[in-house]
Amino acid sequence: MSFDGPPPSIRRAIWDGSIPVQILLNPGESRVFDNTDPFYIQLPRVSYLPLFYPQLYAFFESFLIDKGSVNPAEAWLDFEGVPLKWHWPIGLLYDILTGRDPSYATMDWNSGDEHRLPWTLTLHYSDYPNEHLMRLDSPNALQDSFVNSTKEADYLRNGNSRAVMSLSMADSAKLWESIETHNFDTFWSIADRLITNSAYPIRHIPIKVYLPSAAKVVQKLVPPYLQGHRSLLPPNPSPQSSQSMLRLILFNTGEPTTVGIVLKTMVPELFLSTRANRIAKPVLHGIVIPLNTPLVELMKEASYPDGFLHVAVSMMS
Amino acid sequence: MESFPYLTQREFATAAKHLCELLSHCSDLEHRLWLLGNRTTYISIRREAPIHQSTENSSAEEDELAMEGDQENDSECIVRKVSPTKLAIIEYHIVLSPVYCVPVLYFNMAIDSTPASLDDVYQYLVRQSDLSRDVSWEETLRAVGVHGAISQGEHPVLGTPFWFIHPCETAALVENWGTVETHSIPRLDIDDSHSKKGIISLQNYLQIWLGMIGSTVGLHLPVEDLTSKGYSS
The missing domain is CATH 1.10.246.190 (Autophagy protein Apg5, helix rich domain)
Structure with a gap:
């Protein structure tokens, strides 16, 4: 299979992307209350929080009030009171929860913005928020x-x-x-x-769009190319059907679906136009993606390791 | 159905209505049909089941989730002193997967208000379903994937954690069970296996699906309802 996309350095840059994080132990669980030493770590954006929990436990173990009653498997983190979903990639958590517009990163830093780096998270070993977080108590x-x-x-x-x-x-x-x-x-x-397996035409782009504050996830079936050729649809498609998956397009011939088109379809209240963002911006791997980016190319170069484009919507101030 | 065994959102809504009619005959299963605007999003079914703990041996292995008809089991009751009973509340949600385009069974269980672990799920739901069968659901379910066929995931509508039965095999299961009724001219059934297949319509789709999927985790529709409520047509 030939590789004819952009140079692999984009993949490398995404893989190497990381966030400086300061982790504090929940004062109520520390024998020195808020005098616990903070833990500093550079977390890879494409990784997952639980992979670092053993390191956190090793560091904070000696600070715990009642080490004997603590179950390290009950660890969880919060950012400003919001429990962090451990099954989401770290970069996505940062992009959606800080709601930070990356175009102004430097300015934020200078103006002492509350979301400046390092990203400060609080570690807990008690009161696991079962209604918000999936359980982590089985090893796999x-x-x-x-x-x-x-x-x-x-x-x-x-x-x-x-x-x-x-x-x-x-x-x-x-x-x-x-x-x-x-x-x-x-x-x-x-x-x-x-x-990048190109043995078959790609049917749909794996993409999830995350809306700020409500932590709402929007997912739809997104064909890689616009349906320019009605004749390619199976005969007598029901006019009511909303699911394009059921109408396999055999040939990818239309115009490529762009980030702007997909956002205007999925979140029309925030993306009024497919070409210009006035209310919100799509953020992927900490970068504002241009609305005219074709999703097929983005998928091949910029998917998270689970194969999805996890796009966080950031509100413009 | 436009693309059997897959369902469109509209077809799911119709199928959901039919299932709810059926569920309204099941007094032990409290159900609701949830809408977002005028779109059917999911069906919830709530079931309560006391878990009897034997006093002689308080090990969890001996706990029993009461099933229908347990009360009749007199000989068991004499030997086993039934004692502090815990209450399991199981909430099942039937949602159409936007990715797989088949219904998915999500469920949560709380035992005395404590959320159940995967071990609890196997112990109180799966193994209880196994009691009445020769083939073990537990073995079947555990053999799939990393964890087995029961995984954790976010409810697609609510965004909260639920257990679910992985839907990647569902389309094949439904297709194996039956075919859609076609309006073509009747033909001689040379293919014997074909004639043994059931006929699936939007009326019975979810009922048949639930018969296969739900029974693995303790959600049983009474058998007589499968045949006697005019679903043979």
Whole structure:
């Protein structure tokens, strides 16, 4: 399979993206209240929080009031009182929860904005917010969630999950290990087969759009190309049907679907135009993406490791 | 159905109405149909079940989730002193997956208001369903994926954590069970396997699906309802 996209350095840059984070122990759980030493760590954007929980426990263990009664598997983090969903990639959590417009990053820093770096999070070992967070008490919970997400992405791209399912046991294990160990080369040696597999025309772009504050996720079936050719639809399509998935487009011939088109369709109240953003901006990997970016290209270069484009919507001030 | 075994949002809404009619005959299953605007989003079904703990042996293994008909089991009751009973509340949600285009069964269980773990789910829901079968659902479910076929996920409408049965095999299951009625001229059934298949319509789609999926986690529709309520047509 030939690789004819932009140079792989975009993938590298995304993989290497990280956020400086300051982690504080919840004062109520510390024997020195708010005098606990903070923990500083540079967290990779494409990684997941639970992979760092053992490190946090090792650091904060000696500060805990009642170490004996603490279960390290009950760890959770919050940002300004909002529990962090551990199954979302770290970069997405930052982009959606800080709601920060990356174009003004430097200015924010100078003006002492409350969202300036490092990103400050609070660690808890008690009162696990069961109604907001999925449980993390089984050893494979994170891997299970990641694999389900890769399957879903695969299903969207190909109309089945065969590419993920047909990975050998060794390759599946390697794929997950590459996330655990944050290994770029191992990851792409396998993911290239899934994400840029061009044996079949791509049916849908795996994309989720996250709205600010409500933490609402919008997901629709997004064809990679606009349907310019009605004759390609199966005969007698029901006019009521809203699901384009059921109308397989055999040839990708139309104009590519752009970020602007998808946002205007999914979140019309925030994106009035497909070309200019006046109310909100789409943020991916901490970058404002131009509305005219074709989704197919974006998918090949800028998907998160689970195969999805997780786009956070940031309100313009 | 436009693309059997897949459902469109509109077809799901029709199928959901039919299932709710059926559920209204099941007094132990409290159900609701939820709408967003005028769009059907999901069906919720609530079931309460006391968990009897035996006093002789308080180990969790001996706990029993009361099933219908348990009260009749006199010999068991004499031997086992039924004692502080915990209450399991199970909330099942039937949602159309926007990705897989098939219904997905989400569920949550709380035992005395404590959210259930995956072990609880297997112990109180899956194993209880196994009691009446030769083949173990537990083995079948655990053999799939990293965790087995039961995963955690966010409810697509509510955004809160739920357990769910992974839908990647659902389309195949439904297709295996039956076919859509076609209006073509009747033909001689040379293919024997074909003639044994059931006929699936929007009237019975969710009922058949629930019969296959729900029973693995303790959601049973009374069998007589499957046949006697005019669903043979």
